[in-house]
């Protein structure tokens with residue numbers, strides 16, 4: 001049953017490839033890079049360039065696509081959150097840069113809604129920032145009806161406050177614009193986690209247009225750059241602090257001339273040594289590959305694939321129906337035409353075992369198949385076509401049929 005595309009370089013190293021019907025998740029290697037992106041990566045490796053010149057060029061490109069003043073290619077959205085928090089904490093204070101993540105002697109609290117906390121807030125705390133929660137999570141705890149409200153952010157601001165962290169989602173409350181209003185009134189910078197908030201590609205501009213100071217995106221999700229990349233964009237002053245804390249600083253002060261639009265040295269009283277972001281470096285190849293992917297994503301080059309994805313999902317649903325599988329398939333077509341469709345498979349757990357059992361058996365087979373697992377508790381498997389290859393579709397359908405008959 002092994003398909004051609006599964007004979008791969010990974011076998012040389014004793015690793016068995018899988019069928020990924022789960023989407024761009026990090027644990028399965030992220031989104032597929034288009035050929036143009038891979039070719040850009042290869043070409044970028046052929047010569048050397050100055051990384052600060054390259055990040056300055058990236059800054060201009062990211063600024064253009066996001067409508068912001070400046071940007072930086074980072075190590076994922078997580079790296080962007082650490083750098084963004086470090087920039088807000090240290091600004092242009094070289095002593096503070098040197099001290100991070102120790103920041104007891106200056107304002108270091110970031111306000112966050114309790115309902116927006118997740119494992120990713122490690123990335124913010126890695127800078128030294130301490131999170132201060134506001135609001136409750138009453139709806140999840142089934143103990144109330146209200147979500148976090150803007151006044152709660154305002155009420156929590158004090159002399160220890162350095163910034164606000166906001167995790168953007170289509171249904172985040174309060175709306176980002178309301179929190180930005182509080183932040184502007186009190187002159188507190190706001191860092192937005194928008195890792196997976198594109199598509200729609202209009203969000204690249206819309207989120208920053210609320211007036212948020214810094215916005216973090218993943219490069220390895222829908223943008224389809226290298227899995228390890230991300231972007232931080234926003235106010236030039238903060239991006240320049242982030243860049244200074246990330247770049248390799250092993251040069252002489254009297255020789256070093258970074259591009260002024262990325263790092264305006266007149267704002268600093270010297271040049272620091274390696275900063276807290278030195279461990280979040282990105283390579284020249286990753287930068288070029290991400291910028292290439294950003295151009296493709298921004299011009300809608302990926303949209304046509306959504307038709308093919310839909311045909312694949314319909315094929316899987318038809319085969320399950322033809323085989324009388326103990327399951328009901330629903331094709332989920334997103335309202336936003338830039339988003340790809342999904343296939344939800346509601347399994348009859350009394351006949352085939354729980355969705356967890358089916359999911360485990362799919363992973364245990366050869367090749368291992370990983371399906372979307374967000375709604376297993378509801379007896380639902382999700383098929384996300386983003387990382388599938390055309391020749392894997394029938395293998396996937398066959399495996400599902402075997403387990404659901």
Ligand SMILES: *Cc1c(COP(=O)(O)O)cnc(C)c1O
Nearest residue numbers: 076077078120195196218219230
């Ligand atoms: C994916 C994600 C991240 C991390 O993004 P990386 O690019 O993998 O570092 C952070 N926050 C949220 C909300 C995410 O969905």
